[in-house]
Amino acid sequence: MKIIMLGAPGAGKGTHAGKISEKYGIPHISTGDIFRENIKNGTELGKKAKGYMDAGELVPDELTCDLVVDRIHQDDAKNGYVLDGFPRTIPQAEALTKALAAAGEKVDYAIEINLDDQVIIDRMSGRRVCSCGATYHIVNIPPKKEGICDKCGKELVIRKDDEPETVKKRLEVYHKQTAPLIDYYKNEGILRVIDGTTGLEQGFQDICAILDQK
């Protein structure tokens, strides 16, 4: 069961990937974790990646792909894996397809969590956080008193990442760089789309229905 998660930032890819990992006993693999792990362990690939990061440059697609392929060939991924945040661009997807084909492998499913931009903007702009670490949402998890943390009484703030302008910029990058992957995997015949508006529980049931077909 080799799975790629697709969808806009804020659509819930990471959450669903975590739940898939737990239910099906396959690792949830994110590029952020792979980078951290390799740099911490001082691997050859990690050293190369760190060189780019220290210079403030983007890690090239091929190196990122090498790191991912190295990770998915570790023992715990023998029965499959769920990739979250990779591939992010068409060249990365092509590099992954090629590297897997060289090992006689291929991805089984690319699952897209489909959600309108406006829904994402509304969801994210409703988030509020407290410096104590508590998180809220003005509609879904409101504090007892508006704008005030239930736990410590401090004033709640909007994170920079959740500000509508920031969210819109991230969505623009997504539509330009990552959304073309939806067509790419459609052409490969492995795209499955779930409706992101139905909520986390229903969304996960829809994913399980897809994965349990085999």
Ligand SMILES: [Zn+2]
């Ligand atoms: Zn607080």
